[in-house]
Amino acid sequence: MKEQLKIIYELGKVRISLPIALSALTGYALFTGHIDGKGWLLGLGVFLMSCSSSVINHWQERKIDAQMPRTKNRPIPSGRISANGALTLAIILALLGSLILLLSNPVMALILSWVTLFFYNAVYTPLKKISAFAVIPGSMVGALPPIIGWAGAGGDPTAEVILIVASFFFIGQIPHFWLLLLMFGEQYQEAKLPSLNQLFDDVQIKRVTYAWVLTTIASAFLVIFFVIGNRFIMFLLLFYIFYLLSSITMSVFMQKEFKVRSSFYKLNFLYLFMMIFLIVDSIVRT
Numbered sequence: 001m002k003e004q005l006k007i008i009y010e011l012g013k014v015r016i017s018l019p020i021a022l023s024a025l026t027g028y029a030l031f032t033g034h035i036d037g038k039g040w041l042l043g044l045g046v047f048l049m050s051c052s053s054s055v056i057n058h059w060q061e062r063k064i065d066a067q068m069p070r071t072k073n074r075p076i077p078s079g080r081i082s083a084n085g086a087l088t089l090a091i092i093l094a095l096l097g098s099l100i101l102l103l104s105n106p107v108m109a110l111i112l113s114w115v116t117l118f119f120y121n122a123v124y125t126p127l128k129k130i131s132a133f134a135v136i137p138g139s140m141v142g143a144l145p146p147i148i149g150w151a152g153a154g155g156d157p158t159a160e161v162i163l164i165v166a167s168f169f170f171i172g173q174i175p176h177f178w179l180l181l182l183m184f185g186e187q188y189q190e191a192k193l194p195s196l197n198q199l200f201d202d203v204q205i206k207r208v209t210y211a212w213v214l215t216t217i218a219s220a221f222l223v224i225f226f227v228i229g230n231r232f233i234m235f236l237l238l239f240y241i242f243y244l245l246s247s248i249t250m251s252v253f254m255q256k257e258f259k260v261r262s263s264f265y266k267l268n269f270l271y272l273f274m275m276i277f278l279i280v281d282s283i284v285r286t
Contacts, residue, residue, distance in 0.1 A: 007075045011058050011075055014051070019275070020050040027155075027162060027165070028153045029278070029282040030161065033282050033283060035283075038152075041101075042105050042148075045110075046101070046145060046148055046149075049097035049101070049114075052117070053121055055086055055089050056087075056117075062076040062077055098113070106152060112147060112151060116144040119144070120141045124138030129194070130194065131194050132196050139177070165227060167219055174215075175212040175267060178208075178212060179260055179267065205258075210248065213267065217245055220241055220270065230285070233277045244269075248263050251263060
């Protein structure tokens with residue numbers, strides 16, 4: 001039983017699916033000013049849909065995973081679960097997630113959840129076998145969950161506030177994926193996948209990555225000044241952004257080697273802090 005749960009945990013990419021559910025809760029709290037039982041059900045539904053999408057991704061990339069040291073021990077290539085078994089699990093998770101969303105929230109939340117799954121599994125995953133720039137359309141995966149939460153609470157998905165927040169997560173996904181490609185570029189080449197190293201030299205990669213980080217920070221400023229109302233929360237986010245910007249700037253321009261892994265984690269903390277502080281700001285304002 002313990003081994004089976006571990007397999008489900010790995011296939012569902014729980015460490016990624018939980019923040020996706022949190023971003024949906026962020027959108028919900030932004031509209032309602034609180035998180036009630038309906039909000040938690042929405043978060044659970046989005047979590048299960050995200051897990052299903054991740055399992056499908058494992059199934060789609062099982063042959064490539066077997067070729068890379070980083071992924072060869074994943075459940076399917078290692079033989080801990082069959083490809084058909086993983087696909088069955090994905091269907092079960094999608095059905096459960098869809099049922100929860102359908103019964104507890106407006107149908108728009110369910111539709112947008114399936115759109116998100118489509119972008120990840122039918123757009124980003126096949127496209128990354130063709131181009132290292134697949135991350136750009138694939139970034140819709142990061143932009144849609146807050147809109148799911150907002151729509152699940154009864155909000156208009158085209159409202160200015162939620163589009164500003166979604167834009168931050170859309171733009172932020174690009175350096176997130178790009179830094180991942182930088183960390184594992186050699187392994188991607190071994191698996192015959194497009195890599196940034198094939199397109200740019202080290203100096204160009206650092207500059208382009210830095211430009212995307214600056215764009216992410218600019219979009220964070222929009223959220224801070226046009227969405228968040230609490231001044232203390234604004235100060236905390238601005239303080240972290242200053243730290244993030246100064247550390248990455250030094251890494252790019254003043255150090256011989258660009259610290260990719262460190263920059264990756266620091267950037268991810270910005271996304272996490274933004275979600276938490278948006279929820280807190282929404283609650284304290286009511």
